Amino acid sequence: MRVTIKDIAKEANVSVTTVSRVLNNKPDVGDDTRAKILKIIDEMNYNPNSVARGLVMQKTHTIGLIIPDISNPFFPQIVRAVEDKAQKLGYSVILFNTDNHLERERKAVELFKSKQLDGLIVSLSLGNEKILKDLKAENYPVVQIDRSVLDHHYPLISIDNKKSAYQMVQYMIKKGYKKIAHISGDLNTTTARDRLEGYKKALKKYGIPIKNKYIIEGEYTQNSAYQAMQSLLNLKNRPKAIFAANDLSAAGVYKALFEADLKIPEDMAVAGHDDINLASLLKPELTTMRQPKYEMGERAVTILLKMINQQNFEIKDQILTTDLIIRESV
């Protein structure tokens, strides 16, 4: 049996109340008493039970992080930032991967509510707006990261995906490309939709007709993009450049291109998005838009903790800026 506050109290000949006081650094305890208790705590190697504490305080000092997939290289940095910041502020984080599966997203939220987590950082798919609506009704602290759902109940920490895509495509156009195709991300996400829009907007702006054949829906994965690229290569009228919705997709595009013995960017230019570590390691190095992933994670917990600690915190999105990282592939 682990040692409890009672054991300490008994050993020190004081009440549990007094022990609790020193545990929580309350003022009204005699110096000698405090010293004695501290000593005993140390000797007996006492470690307060946070579950019990959580029950009375109605606070677990734990937050939930719901993301599609930690093994997608976009997320580890975000998760790292969230955990770092949380750790620094005395919070723990429970991770949950959903694979964008609506049912698992729901399950995650149920579970986390049941565990009385103090707040949630979520990256949900479209179609689950009700989850957030219900959470909001209970006034549960939540912040959305990366992608948003349509309704707007909670602050979103992200980038301006439309603008970011626009900038990239604009860059490609200025480089002289006209036949630019787009391999999108999973269109069940706002990010993919916005990037697609940005792509279209840039073409329009520069008077380039939008061809449906040049737009293929992928899933933000290497493999889906690989296949998308295959079909693009089969077109009679091939594009000369590809804007892949994320770097992982760009890697898939690279694969397909190498197999077809095509040179990047001479035969086909390729641009990505996100600037994950991989981007600078590809050959040729990938031109992409850098997303401040670490900062997004940090900000998410900063805001979440504000919501947790002061009710009625005003909802304000934080839209960070992206940077065009020019390398060799465009």
Add this chain to the structure above:
Amino acid sequence: MRVTIKDIAKEANVSVTTVSRVLNNKPDVGDDTRAKILKIIDEMNYNPNSVARGLVMQKTHTIGLIIPDISNPFFPQIVRAVEDKAQKLGYSVILFNTDNHLERERKAVELFKSKQLDGLIVSLSLGNEKILKDLKAENYPVVQIDRSVLDHHYPLISIDNKKSAYQMVQYMIKKGYKKIAHISGDLNTTTARDRLEGYKKALKKYGIPIKNKYIIEGEYTQNSAYQAMQSLLNLKNRPKAIFAANDLSAAGVYKALFEADLKIPEDMAVAGHDDINLASLLKPELTTMRQPKYEMGERAVTILLKMINQQNFEIKDQILTTDLIIRESV
């Protein structure tokens, strides 16, 4: 205020005990009563408080995962596997990054004990054997993953690093390389030590003298390996091949080589270890040893849960096999 078991009891005109019974699917409850309670639970959207439950049951259904760094691409797959398996079995996982920092490792364990986590999956640095010894004294369920500490109190889920490195170096030798250098990982880890040993063993076995100048300690990072490679290139008597302790290091080696305008493998062969996703994306594609990362994660939770659910579970390490993945860089 959230709805509690009391509210349900009151609404249903029964005692909380009865509600608790239906919550836990106990048999002795009348069918009608059960139905009524279930209905009310649903109507009131009741969600049992696991903190309270955890306090009485002495079980939190949560495990702790202590690793160096989730943003090191070796770990996400392991973490994914751990979370998947845990999720499947009704457990949650709290993540903690330590950067191999002894003090933070200690802090993580303290925190997790305080949170009454049911068990721990850890990847600790050398120098923290005491942590595990103390944990063992309390009979706390723990399994080590990837790397071990020297004392052997808890089961380890890993690979045979020495053998794996030996195989790789042997392959390089058989390919005709004699001047093979090694850029090690952080030698405060058993994995780095074992890989170094395996490297030496292979050289010995094939009668190739071990040159200290050909062994440089890195940190398993891209940057440390990049620098190590620079110094290797400055040697009067340059090696002709590099065995990098992990793929991330190999990527650093690639960078240094490209900068020096050297061709892989013609001018310098490069081998990695782990087979992270990146390996097949590098150009030339990286020859490496594949580690069953996902399986390691799964097994770790399987064993941990056995320890949790049946005291005195016999300690048995699980050493999985690695595979030589021949690609283009050697």
Add this chain to the structure above:
DNA sequence: CTGAAAGCGCTAACAT
């Protein structure tokens, strides 16, 4: 400065 008592939300003997 210290202690007694109540209670957080739940489960588990032990009745009945």
Add this chain to the structure above:
DNA sequence: ATGTTAGCGCTTTCAG
């Protein structure tokens, strides 16, 4: 089949 009671380990009034 259902209720009463105690208690998990802690914090927090409220007294003194």
